[in-house]
Amino acid sequence: MIEQAKTQSPKNLPSWADSSTHAVSYKDVILGVEPDAPVVENENGGKQSDTPYGFHLVPTSAIFDAAKVLKYGADKYGETFKNRNYTKIDTIDHLNHALQHIYAFLAGDKQDDHLGHAIVRLMFAYDVESRKPISPEDVEVQAE
Numbered sequence: 001m002i003e004q005a006k007t008q009s010p011k012n013l014p015s016w017a018d019s020s021t022h023a024v025s026y027k028d029v030i031l032g033v034e035p036d037a038p039v040v041e042n043e044n045g046g047k048q049s050d051t052p053y054g055f056h057l058v059p060t061s062a063i064f065d066a067a068k069v070l071k072y073g074a075d076k077y078g079e080t081f082k083n084r085n086y087t088k089i090d091t092i093d094h095l096n097h098a099l100q101h102i103y104a105f106l107a108g109d110k111q112d113d114h115l116g117h118a119i120v121r122l123m124f125a126y127d128v129e130s131r132k133p134i135s136p137e138d139v140e141v142q143a144e
Contacts, residue, residue, distance in 0.1 A: 037049040095122075097121045098125065
């Protein structure tokens with residue numbers, strides 16, 4: 001019988017929040033940037049915290065296009081840093097809109113930046129889904 005779920009912390013996360021697969025875990029702890037992250041030394045003797053991220057590999061054109069879409073949406077829907085409208089929309093709705101833009105792009109529609117909108121909606125879906133509370137069934141448990 002399951003008595004109590006383990007306490008969540010950066011050192012005791014469910015398997016889905018492993019830093020090799022997800023950047024953000026339960027309660028918005030950014031994995032890989034904790035104060036006790038492993039230290040690496042480069043060929044010149046420079047030391048720094050090791051990172052699991054490759055931000056330098058993200059295509060800059062996609063980031064700029066996504067930011068342009070985000071600005072347009074913020075102006076249209078009243079989104080602010082403190083009022084994140086997209087967090088009030090279900091994951092499935094974000095996925096539906098992303099697919100709508102993907103299919104519009106595949107159909108040859110040129111009236112909008114469909115790939116930019118799809119990227120943004122997929123990011124929204126990912127963020128909304130990652131913020132959902134963890135249920136006891138999703139967490140490793142220990143018997144008392």
